[in-house]
Amino acid sequence: MKPEDFELFSTLVKQRSGLVLTPEKAYLLESRLFPVARKHSLKSLEDMAQSLRARREETLMFDITEAMTTNESFFFRDQKPFTLFQKTLLPRLLTARAAKKQIRIWSAAASSGQEAYSLAMICAEEAAKLQGWKIDIIGTDLSREMVTRAKTGIYSQFEVQRGLPVTHLVKYFQQIAGDKWQIKDNIRQMVQFREGNLLTDFGVAGPFDIVFCRNVLIYFDLPTKTRVLAAINGVMPPDGFLVLGGAETVLGVSDAFKIVTGEHGLYVGASFDVAQLAATK
Amino acid sequence: MKTCLIVDDSRVIRKVARQIFEAIGYVCEDAENGQVALDACKAKLPDFILLDWNMPVMNGMEFLHALRQLPGGDRPSVVFCTTENDLGHIQEAMGAGANEYIMKPFDADIIRGKLEQLGLIEN
Numbered sequence: 001m002k003p004e005d006f007e008l009f010s011t012l013v014k015q016r017s018g019l020v021l022t023p024e025k026a027y028l029l030e031s032r033l034f035p036v037a038r039k040h041s042l043k044s045l046e047d048m049a050q051s052l053r054a055r056r057e058e059t060l061m062f063d064i065t066e067a068m069t070t071n072e073s074f075f076f077r078d079q080k081p082f083t084l085f086q087k088t089l090l091p092r093l094l095t096a097r098a099a100k101k102q103i104r105i106w107s108a109a110a111s112s113g114q115e116a117y118s119l120a121m122i123c124a125e126e127a128a129k130l131q132g133w134k135i136d137i138i139g140t141d142l143s144r145e146m147v148t149r150a151k152t153g154i155y156s157q158f159e160v161q162r163g164l165p166v167t168h169l170v171k172y173f174q175q176i177a178g179d180k181w182q183i184k185d186n187i188r189q190m191v192q193f194r195e196g197n198l199l200t201d202f203g204v205a206g207p208f209d210i211v212f213c214r215n216v217l218i219y220f221d222l223p224t225k226t227r228v229l230a231a232i233n234g235v236m237p238p239d240g241f242l243v244l245g246g247a248e249t250v251l252g253v254s255d256a257f258k259i260v261t262g263e264h265g266l267y268v269g270a271s272f273d274v275a276q277l278a279a280t281k
Numbered sequence: 282m283k284t285c286l287i288v289d290d291s292r293v294i295r296k297v298a299r300q301i302f303e304a305i306g307y308v309c310e311d312a313e314n315g316q317v318a319l320d321a322c323k324a325k326l327p328d329f330i331l332l333d334w335n336m337p338v339m340n341g342m343e344f345l346h347a348l349r350q351l352p353g354g355d356r357p358s359v360v361f362c363t364t365e366n367d368l369g370h371i372q373e374a375m376g377a378g379a380n381e382y383i384m385k386p387f388d389a390d391i392i393r394g395k396l397e398q399l400g401l402i403e404n
Contacts (some may be wrong), residue, residue: 158388
């Protein structure tokens, strides 16, 4: 790929999604954009770049961004954040929100929905404690295709085995074809999915007591990370919880949040008294 | 070091599985059917057993029943790994004392995930 074409595509993707593509990702760009070129009846990526220079056609720009920002996702990916949710965050909010009996959870960059559904399955496991409570789980993703997929709750045999205990598969899924499984209605009804861009208006309104925003910030440059974290902080109450991916941190990025020592990946608002969290455990 | 017994009548599957488990740090043995596996278990129980269902001589389900009767035979974690992919087979396996269930085809991520859930490796 010509350097100026790479520049064109990566600038477009950066503007629209925040995703930073470094030159060593050129191979990824090529493999993912070739199907887009074909869809738009363009013979090569060079033709696609030329077409874009001639006319900034929205559907083409949309498809390019979409192709570059879809990522693989697992159920209960990394497990620890989910244990944290079940053992620490839920019990804490059951106390802190006892008057309102409502907890709102946001799965930002929800991809094909596994994270949001994993949280819903945990809530189903904890159903006895949550009786009379209203739990909202909202997943957003930049990709329209991912949001549509997430809503169906249909996963391949491969996907339902990655990270998902077989007991959960039996309990919360139904087999709809030999190698296709669908989340049961009672779990699906607990989750809503919408299109949303972390760089703009999020696509949802807060406040959110818990925000899962994992493995997204790593793709952004520093100013974008800072801006997104400030915006997320803006849709959270002072005693809300932010969960980031294992390779991500707020340290040196944002002073809107602070680290919770001993709870890897968990962050709270700058004014939150961490001792309160220890008291519920 | 943790030990693993891979039971499958396919030489290719045994080889692929062995590579995955050795990369995780397990010491592996393998068996081409349930009877060979049962003899191996009578000699020494492994920590973990990856178990195919359909095999000649003794199938996976017969092996599992026999294993759980052995002294200490309730200790090894047994994960079925089979092309049988319907709810009925999964429920039968779990009812017979399997700890987890993998539907073929599988990859290293699936195996690692199951081991994590069983608490056999850290994530």
